[in-house]
Amino acid sequence: MRHLLLLGGGHAHVEVLRQLGAAPLPGWQVTLLTREVMSPYSGMLPGVLAGLYRPEQALIDLPALAARCGVALLVDRATGVDPVARRVRRADGNDLPWDLLSIDTGATPDTSRVPGAAEHALPLKPIDALLPRMADIIAGARPGQPIAVVGAGAAGTEIALALALRLRAAVTLVAGRSGLLPGFPARMRRLVARALAQRGVALREGQDAVRISQGQVHFAEAGSLAADPVIWAAGAAAAPWLTETGLHRDARGFLRVDDCLRAAGHPDIFAAGDVASFGQGLPKAGVFAVRQGPVLAGNLRAVAEGRAPALFRPQGDYLRLLSLGDGKAIGTRNGFTVRGRWVWWLKDTIDRRFMARYQGAAA
CATH class of the missing domain: 3.50.50.60 (FAD/NAD(P)-binding domain)
Known part of the structure; x- marks a missing residue:
């Protein structure tokens, strides 16, 4: 058995889990290593704080999702990656070997520039x-x-x-x-x-x-x-442990990936979401991690099966929806901006449908 290691439980990796559950990879063991047991969906956080959602509606139960998808779960924190030895260093001191690695660990708060x-x-x-x-x-x-x-x-x-x-x-x-x-x-x-x-x-x-x-x-x-x-x-800032990976990073410390979401110079390592630096640099927005999920899932399967990965093509413009916290929202795309209750309904529908894929039932 070869080993596919998913490092982090971010927005892209939950889609990888879902697709592996629907169509397992023959001959491959899959492990999710994450420090989070409950993976939060950033798009619903303001709604939770406004009282529009219960906290559990914005959380994905990773142990339950991994179990449904036939993926082993390890709850721990990564402290480094050795791309030559193909091992992930863990906080508990036990290295974890892999044949194919995908990283979706997000970013950390950028607090270093302001004292205190x-x-x-x-x-x-x-x-x-x-x-x-x-x-x-x-x-x-x-x-x-x-x-x-x-x-x-x-x-x-x-x-x-x-x-x-x-x-x-x-x-x-x-x-x-x-x-x-x-x-x-x-x-x-x-x-x-x-x-x-x-x-x-x-x-x-x-x-x-x-x-x-x-x-x-x-x-x-x-x-x-x-x-x-x-x-x-x-x-957002890059996590300090990324300096221990030996992988190429951009000026801000995020992992450089190519047009197929592979780590630069390492065809057996992929990265997505906020941890990755794609092209000239995408905004650190959840929409890109969500859209990278299906491409990442397909590319991990392709490489595991000896096929060429596909390109990720980000949208030039995308729908941006901002909740006003009172059952209304403002949205913009392609130069048009709209406001109202129906815009909140649209945002709420999109968010609930996204979560329903991974929570096992509609939220």
């Missing part, structure tokens, strides 16, 4: 660690409590809207010099800015946070902002 962020801010990722902390914050929240969300990309903006609605808190969204929703169409930014104002969320643009201390966000020229908690949504 790692010690005093609550990062959005890993989500499985965030949810219990947020449950405690929600349970103990008081009206008017000052809360800061640092980072005004899609995730940070959705979180700010959700918390302002659910907690009646005094939420400040720290957008910094990048501004609100960088890279999004101007009409969408205007609609979201209007929604933030209607929700009472203060938008702070123009200056980046330069330091985080207990209960304070500090700026270079504008003093400090009192907030407790400070939620960190300011970008």
